[in-house]
Amino acid sequence: MKPTCRELIAFLDDYCAGELAADWVEGFEWHLARCASCVAYVASYRETIRAAQHATHVEIEDLPPDLLTAILATVTTRK
Numbered sequence: 231m232k233p234t235c236r237e238l239i240a241f242l243d244d245y246c247a248g249e250l251a252a253d254w255v256e257g258f259e260w261h262l263a264r265c266a267s268c269v270a271y272v273a274s275y276r277e278t279i280r281a282a283q284h285a286t287h288v289e290i291e292d293l294p295p296d297l298l299t300a301i302l303a304t305v306t307t308r309k
């Protein structure tokens with residue numbers, strides 16, 4: 231399994247949740263060993279998840295809508 235950048239990003243959710251099939255996890259690691267832009271993307275994705283979880287803990291309802299939109303855009307947009 232050798233996923234493309236597009237596939238890697240499509241399955242990133244499952245990968246970070248530890249729900250990806252074993253052959254795909256191998257493919258992810260194969261890809262990430264060769265693709266600096268996906269490594270950077272995964273790092274920023276995880277950082278965003280952590281920030282979002284922290285924000286949820288604080289009370290996400292109180293966040294300005296603009297900030298929520300910016301977080302979601304970071305998760306769903308590829309540089």
Ligand SMILES: [Zn+2]
Pocket residue numbers: 234235238261265267268
């Ligand atoms: Zn890539």
